[in-house]
Amino acid sequence: MNKVSFLALGGINEIGKNMYVIEYGDDILVIDCGGKFPDESLLGIDLIIPDVTYLEENQDRIRALIVTHGHEDHIGGIPFFLKKINVPIYATRFTLGLIELKLEEHRLTRDTELVTITSDSILEFGEIGVSFFKVSHSIPDCLGIVIHTPEGNVVHTGDFKFDLTPANGQYCDIHKMAEIGRQGVIALISESTNAERKGVSPSESMVAEHLVEAFRKAEGKIILSTFASNVNRVQQVVEAAMKTNRKLSLLGRSMVNVVDVALERGYLNVPDGMLISAHEIEQFPPDKVVILCTGSQGEPNAALARLSTGNYRDATIYPGDTVILAASPIPGNEKGVSRIIDNLFQLGAKVIYGSGSSTGMHVSGHGYQEDLKLMLTLMKPTYFIPIHGEYRMLHHHRQLAESVGVEKGNTFIIKNGDVVDIEDSVARQTRSIPAGDTYVDGISVGDVGEIVLRDRKQLAEDGMLVIVLTISKGDRKIIQGPDTITRGFVYVKESENLIREINRLVKKTILELEADNIRQWNVMKQNIKKSVGQYLFRQTKRKPMILPIILEI
Amino acid sequence: MNKVSFLALGGINEIGKNMYVIEYGDDILVIDCGGKFPDESLLGIDLIIPDVTYLEENQDRIRALIVTHGHEDHIGGIPFFLKKINVPIYATRFTLGLIELKLEEHRLTRDTELVTITSDSILEFGEIGVSFFKVSHSIPDCLGIVIHTPEGNVVHTGDFKFDLTPANGQYCDIHKMAEIGRQGVIALISESTNAERKGVSPSESMVAEHLVEAFRKAEGKIILSTFASNVNRVQQVVEAAMKTNRKLSLLGRSMVNVVDVALERGYLNVPDGMLISAHEIEQFPPDKVVILCTGSQGEPNAALARLSTGNYRDATIYPGDTVILAASPIPGNEKGVSRIIDNLFQLGAKVIYGSGSSTGMHVSGHGYQEDLKLMLTLMKPTYFIPIHGEYRMLHHHRQLAESVGVEKGNTFIIKNGDVVDIEDSVARQTRSIPAGDTYVDGISVGDVGEIVLRDRKQLAEDGMLVIVLTISKGDRKIIQGPDTITRGFVYVKESENLIREINRLVKKTILELEADNIRQWNVMKQNIKKSVGQYLFRQTKRKPMILPIILEI
The missing domain is CATH 3.40.50.10710 (Metallo-hydrolase/oxidoreductase)
Known part of the structure; x- marks a missing residue:
């Protein structure tokens, strides 16, 4: 017997960078492919996208990328994903419009298959059927997704709120949701952004009166x-x-x-x-x-x-x-x-100005606690997987689910990379796949990782010193230098004494090694780094990067 | 005729790093000397303190540093200030206790004169008299200051709220404030932190019940x-x-x-x-x-x-x-x-958890709009100078002042460095003195400035390349290298081709210059930077720092 599996490649334990995978047998559906803007600690990184190693390894099984809506955290990673794996994209007209802007920028339009869907579309991929329902959110044309599998129906809400008086006719289809729930939902995958906020998310139309x-x-x-x-x-x-x-x-x-x-x-x-x-x-x-x-x-x-x-x-x-x-x-x-x-x-x-909806000029696009409870009530899922939130939000969302009847123990709070398998109507989380952050810096993807970032951090905090000296091949005497060049460390003019002392220390270090008959380059470099590093820390409480360059002539 | 001048060295158009100066004739009083923790954009900087150039130039006239209370943004700069200018410090017992902790850390205890004052103290410095009044705040033993000058009384509130049921007996002395107001206040200098918040700052004692x-x-x-x-x-x-x-x-x-x-x-x-x-x-x-x-x-x-x-x-x-x-x-x-x-x-x-006083576990130490209005009402100042706030807070504070009777045009919204002079009972802001940020990095003060920070920023975003080559003294042929070392740029393993191409480009650049008979080092370095920089930007959209090192043998 086969099983249906839900995999999270992004979007859990974080806000941003959503990417989820549903698979059954030979068929894989990918839902959303977001990007996340990094905070300042990721020096020089322009965008974070999901690690798609798992999908690369299983690309012959991928049938579609289905996109719930056009926000950056759901579409920002698409161009980078497509460069690795070419897959048809299914989304509504407006969402596709925004995706096309991105594809044009990355010159990917010609080679990408785009399929326009509506909330009435019904798709089939092998044994998996897919249907949709309209949800309200802070962008037009948003979808929730129903994945029909032999193991039962799995519902993914996308980002949503229940807006009964939306602007621009962006109604959510409560009747359809009720019908989906009536037919039975084995697992609900629901967003958690505002799981900490009490009450009902205010309607977009509230903004109109304040604007006028x-x-x-x-x-x-x-x-x-x-x-x-x-x-x-x-x-x-x-x-x-x-x-x-x-x-x-x-x-x-x-x-x-x-x-x-x-x-x-x-x-x-x-x-x-x-x-x-x-x-x-x-x-x-x-x-x-x-x-x-x-x-x-x-x-x-x-x-x-x-x-x-x-x-x-x-x-x-x-x-x-x-x-x-x-x-x-x-x-x-x-x-x-x-x-x-x-x-x-x-x-x-x-x-x-003012935060939240305090000025009446803004409302959130995400449902509050009562919205989330209404979705849970409509869908009546056996199992519940809160997504799209930091841990505390998922935690609160679980409490909401239990308050409206989801059985204790039937909620899976998972991490990116975790897999929930449903087999014989029983869901379990026992395995994980590789998942993490892939960094985009400039136009390159994935060539900046921990080591490069650690170096950048050191360079950022205290700058660097390059110490150049030339030694003779034969007797290994210093024949030129040492010369010290600094960047991002101190004003050079005000630190002449410091630089003089560094050069003196380097000479001393080399002479000591010579006396001990030690002539390996790496030992020489290590000792220079150590003696200069200790001296500088004593004098300045700083730890610049020290890069000794020894030339042999 | 002499004038009384109020100078702001810090604490205006910002929260943090408070330092104010009052002078009359030959006498200068300094009020507070704070430090501010930098945001991430100031790479590697540990603390920001006020630029005290003006005080260094006038140090023979400085009579005292008076400290309103012991928060970091009012005392954090003291050790660095004392290392430049030794001046007696006047503060209450508790505030001095916290200052002493700092002085011990910087080994300044022996050489610093500390004078314990209470809200009843009366001090005299030449023609300036100083008295105090108790205010409530989120730290014990806080003072407001009255500066008595022949031009009239100037009041500096320090940080305050009106807490009628404070914890720990930290009452504000409303009767004394009323008496000060009755005697006449030419100028009120008042903090503006919560000038955007309506109502009254909740009492510290509110926390007690929630705690229990x-x-x-x-x-x-x-x-x-x-x-x-x-x-x-x-x-x-x-x-x-x-x-x-x-x-x-x-x-x-x-x-x-x-x-x-x-x-x-x-x-x-x-x-x-x-x-x-x-x-x-x-x-x-x-x-x-x-x-x-x-x-x-x-x-x-x-x-x-x-x-x-x-x-x-x-x-x-x-x-x-x-x-x-x-x-x-x-x-x-x-x-x-x-x-x-x-x-x-x-x-x-x-x-x-939760922001502000929403959980009942926290209240602000700063007065809200009604507190600020009460202070203005008690003091009835002719002129008003809002401090301790970003521009929008000062702006709101001015509106509050005008709402309780300060004449339009009598409020001075100034910047750090601006001076308000009061002469013949008329206040004017027509002049400024140098004021700005001084950076502390490690134990050094002021040796990191714009250029060093710009370098750190470049290093932080895209890392660096050091390109080393040795040329012969005589015919200027390349006899060793070029070798390229990178840090914080890309994974070296994955970019062997890139490095090879860089070395090729450097060689080409040198040969071209040679063909044109150009042999100046700086031109060689410039051209290497340019050709490699352009190449890397095309390939990676990054701009690492490029440091060519040319050795002549």
């Missing part, structure tokens, strides 16, 4: 920053602009790109003549303009940051203009956001 | 983390431990040190026999022990972080133990704190 109110009050220009992908929010901004008779200008590459995709594919309606280009902004009276821009997370090169420091060519923020931050800082971004708010106040702008 | 409740409920050990300097909080922990019949163990160097100072100087009362040492913890039943530890800000080497990963020798967290985070993460520390919470959940601990 703020737009009416604003005397000068309005500058509003939100995630470009939140097209439903963008639609509400368009409508508020319409009501207050303002033109709309888009600043920031991703805002322009995403709005293009949304317009082209019919996910956004903008009245003719409302959109103006950046260089037209100054031609209209300030109270007739809304600027919609990127940078709500404090990204230093995005439009909002540049506007806040007066470094945006086409647009200037004047005293009395209103800036609305229609987003909540993602953990880790608080400082960057707060710096921008400060700069905006210094320009004399009125700034509407 | 949590202690009663806890079935295993209790591990509580808070700022060591919050002795009033520590006192409440002691009392809750007493009520629930638990022993108390202190983990973490600063916790042990500060509690020592507090006990010795009478700011903390602990019943005999309650304190147990770390290695006695396991000898008591878990429900008879409270561990009070450092690390509430997620510091990776502090006690809580080590406990959360099972790396603390003397104590282990078992499933069912209760961990209480009695502190709110300072902006920038959220990620570190959240990592620890996750680890604690994985150990099976019950964790009480």
Whole structure:
């Protein structure tokens, strides 16, 4: 008898970098392929993507990559994945639009098979059937997935909330979910982002009233920053602009790109003549303009940051203009956001900011505890696997599941790499596969790892010293040097004595070794590192990288 | 006629690194000398302290350093300041206790004059008189300062809140403040940390009830983390431990040190026999022990972080133990704190956490809007200078001041380095002095600046390459090398081709220069950097530091 297996390659014990695998017999389905932006401790790394070693080893069995929605943490890794494994991609029209932007950037369009699906699609891959249901989230056209296997139906929620009054018609299909639950769900795989938050996730339409109110009050220009992908929010901004008779200008590459995709594919309606280009902004009276821009997370090169420091060519923020931050800082971004708010106040702008939904200008796209409980109640799963969250969120999600009837012991809190096998209607987590972070630095993938990062860290903290000396091949006397070059260590001018002492120490070290008749290079280098390192630590409490270069002539 | 001047060397447009100067005629008083912990962008920097160039140039006029209270952002820079300028320090008994810990560490105790003051002290420095008033804050023995000058009285609040039911008897002296206000205040200098928060700062005593409740409920050990300097909080922990019949163990160097100072100087009362040492913890039943530890800000080497990963020798967290985070993460520390919470959940601990006062286990030491308005109302200043805050907080504080009667135009929102002069009862801000950040790296001060940091940043992001070649003195032919050594760039094993191509390029560059009869070292180095740099950027989209070393034999 065969079994159905759920594998997590990313997205568990972390927010970001989602990638999941469902397999049954000879068929493998991959769900999502996200990227995660690293924190500052990963020096120089641009993106983290899942380790797909397991999939590379089993690529002949992979039937499809199914994408739940178009957020970076679900699609950011796709180009890098495709370069290793070419697989057809199944997603809704809007999601595919965003994926295509990425494929164009990486010149992968021609060789990739893209299949447009809707929530009504029914797919078959060997013995696995796949159907879908609509969920509400902070981006259009999101799907939950039902995987039909001989072992029973497995449901993957994607990212969701229950928004009964969504903007832009992005309803969730509760009736279909109820029907799925009625038919029986052996395992529910559900996202956990807001498992710590009590109550119900507020509706996106709440934002509309606050927007219109703020737009009416604003005397000068309005500058509003939100995630470009939140097209439903963008639609509400368009409508508020319409009501207050303002033109709309888009600043920031991703805002322009995403709005293009949304317009082209019919996910956004903008009245003719409302959109103006950046260089037209100054031609209209300030109270007739809304600027919609990127940078709500404090990204230093995005439009909002540049506007806040007066470094945006086409647009200037004047005293009395209103800036609305229609987003909540993602953990880790608080400082960057707060710096921008400060700069905006210094320009004399009125700034509407605050975390969460406190200003009424933002709501989360993820369900709160009551939303999560409703999903669990609708699906009535036998087994439950919370995903898309840090450990404490998964922990809280388990408590929620148990509170609505999932049996104790039937929740699997797993880690990336863990596998849950369901066989004979019994689920077990007993095995793991390789899973971890793969780093993208520049255009290369995976050539930066622990050692390189450790070196970067040392270089970053205390800089480095290169010590060059030439010794003669015959008697191994020093014939040139030692010379010491430093970078990132100390001001050279102020540390002449230090450098002189280093050179003296190196000479002494070599002479001592010579006296002991020790002439191996590696010993010479080791001893130089040790004596200079100890001296520098005593003098400066720093540990720069020391790189002795010994030439033999 | 003489004037009174207020100078800010730190503490404005930032939280952290407070240092202010008041001068009249020949006399200079310095208020506070703080340090600030850098964010990750300042690679390798341990501490930021104020630039005291102005004070060095005027050191014969400095009469005293007066310290309002013992927090790091008010005392952290003292040892470095004293090494440049020896000046007597005036502070209360508890504050001096914490300063002495620092002086001992830097071996400065013998040469520093310390003067113990109380809120009743009256000091005179030339024509300046100084008196004090008690304020409540999250550390014992805090002072506000009144500077009496022929131009009128200037009041500096220090950090404060109005806590009418403080823990540990740390009352603020409202009657004295009223009397100061009645006598007339030409300028109020007041802290702005919570100027964005509506309402009244909750009382420290609110924490007591929640502590006792949590202690009663806890079935295993209790591990509580808070700022060591919050002795009033520590006192409440002691009392809750007493009520629930638990022993108390202190983990973490600063916790042990500060509690020592507090006990010795009478700011903390602990019943005999309650304190147990770390290695006695396991000898008591878990429900008879409270561990009070450092690390509430997620510091990776502090006690809580080590406990959360099972790396603390003397104590282990078992499933069912209760961990209480009695502190709110300072902006920038959220990620570190959240990592620890996750680890604690994985150990099976019950964790009480949450931002601000949401858990009842923490209250801010800084006054909210109503506290700030009360101070402004009591002091009735003609001029107002908000300090101790980022720009938006100063901005809000100005609005508060105007709402309680400070005339529009009489508030000075200044930057570090700006000077407010009061002459003939009129205040003006027309001049500035040098002020900025001085970096402490290891034990050296000021030898790391922009260039060193820029180098560190480049090294951190993309690592480095050292290219060594030896050329002959005579005909300038390459006689050895080029050899390329990399650190922090790529895995060497995986990039043999890259290194080979670099060496080829270097050779080519040298031959081309030779053909053109160009033999200057700097030109050779420049061209190597350029050709290799361009090649690497094309291949990897990275820009490592390139360090050509050419030896002439």
